[in-house]
Amino acid sequence: MADQLLEINGLNKHFGGIFATENVNLSVERGTIHAVIGPNGAGKTTLIAQLSGQLKPDSGNIEFDGRSIINDSVATRARMGIARSFQITSVVMPMTLLENVMLAVQGGSGHSFGFWSPVHRDRAMETAAMSSLAEVGLEDRARRTAANVSHGEQRQLEVAMALAMKPRLLLLDEPMAGMGKEEGAMMIDILKRLRGDMTILLIEHDMDAVFSLADRLSVMVNGHVIATDTVENIRANKEVQKAYLGDGHA
Amino acid sequence: MFRLPANLSGRSYALLLAILALAPFILEWANQPFYLDLLSRALILGIAAISLNLILGFGGMISLGHAAYIGIGAYCVGIPSYYDYYSGWLHLALALSVSAIFALVTGAISLRTKGVYFIMITMAFSQMVFFTFLSMEEYGADDGLVIYSRSEFPEWLSMDSGVSLYYWVFAMLLLSLMFTHRLVHARFGRVIVGSRFNEQRMQALGFNTYRYRLTCYVISAMMCSVAGMLFGNFAGFISPDIMGWTRSGELIFMVIIGGVATFFGPLVGTIVFVLLEEFLSAITVYWHLIFGVMLVALVLFGKGGIHGWLSSWDRKDADYG
Ligand SMILES: Nc1ncnc2c1ncn2[C@@H]1O[C@H](COP(=O)(O)OP(=O)(O)OP(=O)(O)O)[C@@H](O)[C@H]1O
Ligand SMILES: [Mg+2]
Numbered sequence: 001m002a003d004q005l006l007e008i009n010g011l012n013k014h015f016g017g018i019f020a021t022e023n024v025n026l027s028v029e030r031g032t033i034h035a036v037i038g039p040n041g042a043g044k045t046t047l048i049a050q051l052s053g054q055l056k057p058d059s060g061n062i063e064f065d066g067r068s069i070i071n072d073s074v075a076t077r078a079r080m081g082i083a084r085s086f087q088i089t090s091v092v093m094p095m096t097l098l099e100n101v102m103l104a105v106q107g108g109s110g111h112s113f114g115f116w117s118p119v120h121r122d123r124a125m126e127t128a129a130m131s132s133l134a135e136v137g138l139e140d141r142a143r144r145t146a147a148n149v150s151h152g153e154q155r156q157l158e159v160a161m162a163l164a165m166k167p168r169l170l171l172l173d174e175p176m177a178g179m180g181k182e183e184g185a186m187m188i189d190i191l192k193r194l195r196g197d198m199t200i201l202l203i204e205h206d207m208d209a210v211f212s213l214a215d216r217l218s219v220m221v222n223g224h225v226i227a228t229d230t231v232e233n234i235r236a237n238k239e240v241q242k243a244y245l246g247d248g249h250a
Numbered sequence: 251m252f253r254l255p256a257n258l259s260g261r262s263y264a265l266l267l268a269i270l271a272l273a274p275f276i277l278e279w280a281n282q283p284f285y286l287d288l289l290s291r292a293l294i295l296g297i298a299a300i301s302l303n304l305i306l307g308f309g310g311m312i313s314l315g316h317a318a319y320i321g322i323g324a325y326c327v328g329i330p331s332y333y334d335y336y337s338g339w340l341h342l343a344l345a346l347s348v349s350a351i352f353a354l355v356t357g358a359i360s361l362r363t364k365g366v367y368f369i370m371i372t373m374a375f376s377q378m379v380f381f382t383f384l385s386m387e388e389y390g391a392d393d394g395l396v397i398y399s400r401s402e403f404p405e406w407l408s409m410d411s412g413v414s415l416y417y418w419v420f421a422m423l424l425l426s427l428m429f430t431h432r433l434v435h436a437r438f439g440r441v442i443v444g445s446r447f448n449e450q451r452m453q454a455l456g457f458n459t460y461r462y463r464l465t466c467y468v469i470s471a472m473m474c475s476v477a478g479m480l481f482g483n484f485a486g487f488i489s490p491d492i493m494g495w496t497r498s499g500e501l502i503f504m505v506i507i508g509g510v511a512t513f514f515g516p517l518v519g520t521i522v523f524v525l526l527e528e529f530l531s532a533i534t535v536y537w538h539l540i541f542g543v544m545l546v547a548l549v550l551f552g553k554g555g556i557h558g559w560l561s562s563w564d565r566k567d568a569d570y571g
Contacts (some may be wrong), residue, residue, distance in 0.1 A: 052454060054450070054453075054454075073453070073458070074453040074454055075453050075456050075457055075458045075459070076458075078453070078454055078455060078456035079456040083454070084454055086451075086454075090448060090450060090451045090454075091448065091451060092443075092444050092447045092448050092451065092452075093447060093448070094447055095443075095444070095447075099440070102440075103440060103441075103444050103452070103455055104455050106437055106440065106441075106455075107452075107455035107456035107457055108455075108456060112437040112438055112440070112441045112457065112462065113437075113438055113462075113465065114436045114437035114438055115432065115433050115436050115438050116432050116433075116436055117436055117437075118432070118435040118436060119435060119436060119437055119439075119440050120435065161451075161455070165455065165456070
């Protein structure tokens with residue numbers, strides 16, 4: 001069996017009568033891009049939230065790098081190397097883009113019980129943050145306040161913050177939603193370059209992006225993973241076409 | 251260290267500090283010693299307001315129980331003095347450690363809650379302290395406790411005269427301003443401010459926000475206890491009245507008047523509050539009413555408090571207000 005970084009076993013989560021995650025089994029091989037697709041309300045975001053720790057599953061197990069992380073907090077998992085981006089932009093709005101990304105760098109560099117030295121004079125941290133901003137094409141926006149840049153740029157900032165954490169596992173929840181065509185194409189390029197360096201679980205509605213990026217593909221419907229396979233096999237899978245892809249993609 | 255910006259608000263604050271530094275001389279020259287008392291009181295409350303602003307303004311933790319730490323600080327002077335222990339270092343050490351322990355325990359519980367619940371639970375804990383002192387007959391209960399002599403320090407640090415006590419207060423005020431400024435711009439402050447605006451994101455970045463907020467809460471309480479220690483010495487008489495929840499409410503107003511999450515706002519707000527209280531109460535018995543209307547108007551129309559109003563001419567500062 002190949003080297004799996006993430007191993008999900010029998011994961012269940014329900015909200016009242018809705019089964020958002022039902023007996024989900026999934027493994028993600030180290031260094032690959034694994035995409036998850038599925039219609040609205042399929043449970044994709046709920047799955048990510050359980051992997052990063054915001055939501056506690058009802059039952060089941062999650063192993064990261066061979067170790068169960070089911071009882072670890074969000075912050076602990078982040079420091080272990082699991083980074084996520086949010087489908088609904090979640091950044092520190094009153095801070096500049098640079099300050100936001102510097103926070104991401106800070107989170108991964110030791111404790112923050114530093115009471116005296118100003119962060120804005122920390123050149124090493126600033127350089128690291130600037131390079132993450134440059135990676136997503138935001139270097140000339142660095143000193144703008146997050147609240148005052150475009151929606152598309154906030155989406156890029158989401159990704160820059162996750163990248164700045166230098167994670168081992170990157171969970172991306174529809175990173176291209178809300179981006180323009182050009183930024184979307186750039187994001188595909190960025191993710192292509194990252195392949196191999198880190199392991200990526202990608203949720204995305206844009207099929208062109210998914211088909212050009214994913215090494216493997218899982219299809220979620222109503223809380224179930226109905227298929228996991230290579231991109232070619234999924235595209236050929238009749239059941240998937242019926243359940244999700246529709247005629248346009250067949 | 252303290253780099254004041256070369257704009258209107260920055261210059262105003264520099265001028266304010268210069269006036270405060272020279273106030274004893276100015277007031278003696280003008281033959282108005284009473285105002286030195288008033289100013290001492292304002293600056294003591296200013297330290298308390300600055301400490302509250304650290305959690306309320308920068309940290310977004312709205313406590314309606316901060317006056318408890320003024321009380322704890324004051325009784326850490328009063329009770330030892332009652333037993334003839336007058337050492338100032340002892341008083342200071344007691345104030346800092348008792349407030350730290352109380353803040354650690356109550357903060358650990360309070361910070362499990364958010365929003366209105368946090369406001370209510372901090373108020374409940376402070377009322378607990380209030381009623382504890384109210385019930386202690388030995389220390390005067392609601393009649394209060396007279397402190398016959400000020401905390402004893404080496405000669406050059408003595409706080410025995412009105413002027414020397416004023417400079418104690420002024421020095422502590424400068425320290426709190428400087429410490430807050432350093433703290434907010436340091437790694438710790440970034441985490442505190444970030445958690446105020448987006449705790450979910452901060453956790454996802456790897457920060458155990460609970461632990462950082464609790465630390466911030468304890469630091470703020472310790473800072474406030476110094477104000478209490480000074481207040482005990484200044485007033486010479488303390489009673490549970492100094493830590494009632496209305497006192498905590500006044501502290502919140504002082505912060506809002508001056509400007510939430512700004513460095514000088516709480517100090518300016520406190521001075522304005524104390525002066526207004528003094529002059530309005532001399533004019534009319536209905537001063538509470540006038541005061542209330544002014545406060546409501548300020549909250550509704552004066553976004554950012556006095557600091558916001560001053561800096562609307564030089565808007566480009568990086569305050570997180
Ligand atoms: N906190 C919650 N409380 C109750 N129900 C929830 C909650 N979060 C999600 N749900 C429900 O769980 C189901 C899965 O939602 P989820 O957000 O995971 O879907 P998704 O696949 O990410 O959809 P989309 O493509 O629209 O982002 C939906 O029916 C949703 O209404
Ligand atoms: Mg979703």
